[in-house]
Amino acid sequence: MPADAVESRAQARQPQAWTPAPPPRAVPAQAGPMRHAGEGCHVIGVVRDFQPRRERSMGNNDIEMESWHFRIERHDASGNRLAPVPVEMRGLTFVGALSNGDEVSVHGVWRDGTLRVQELTNLTTNAHVRAKDYRLARTAMMVAVIVLFVVVATVILSVAVSMCTATWPPEAP
Numbered sequence: 001m002p003a004d005a006v007e008s009r010a011q012a013r014q015p016q017a018w019t020p021a022p023p024p025r026a027v028p029a030q031a032g033p034m035r036h037a038g039e040g041c042h043v044i045g046v047v048r049d050f051q052p053r054r055e056r057s058m059g060n061n062d063i064e065m066e067s068w069h070f071r072i073e074r075h076d077a078s079g080n081r082l083a084p085v086p087v088e089m090r091g092l093t094f095v096g097a098l099s100n101g102d103e104v105s106v107h108g109v110w111r112d113g114t115l116r117v118q119e120l121t122n123l124t125t126n127a128h129v130r131a132k133d134y135r136l137a138r139t140a141m142m143v144a145v146i147v148l149f150v151v152v153a154t155v156i157l158s159v160a161v162s163m164c165t166a167t168w169p170p171e172a173p
Helices: 003-013 137-165
Strands: 040-056 064-073 087-090 093-095 103-111 114-117 119-122 127-132
Touching: 064 093, 087 093, 087 127, 093 137
Parallel strands: 087 114
Antiparallel strands: 040 064, 040 103, 064 087, 093 127, 103 114, 103 119, 119 127
């Protein structure tokens, strides 16, 4: 066996000095999520300053809307507090429960500096919370009214046309 091969085998057998793995590269925490109007955003954090309210709808004074306003408190991987995220949920009613201190996962759209959300996941209770606004039912009702109007108008128009085109007095057989 050549001397170089013996020497390299001897070096391979010698214990190597242990060196710890380098720490993971620190990623700077963002000051906050993207805040461009209409842009979607996903946030996970703890609910603070939860405020349920009842408001009259701006478009129709007969409808009372419920709205939930709260902030989501977040922390980076090092435990440093990040800027809180203001959140708003609006609907005629809500399915599910939410309270201060609940950990939540939300996905919404930014409008006027507030994250607008239709549904969220309450990670504390493992429940799905959503705002019900009955928009689909309202749209279906409007379509039904329009169809009914068209049917009634068609019947009236066909009766009027048949009366105008019929000969009077009718001929006897």
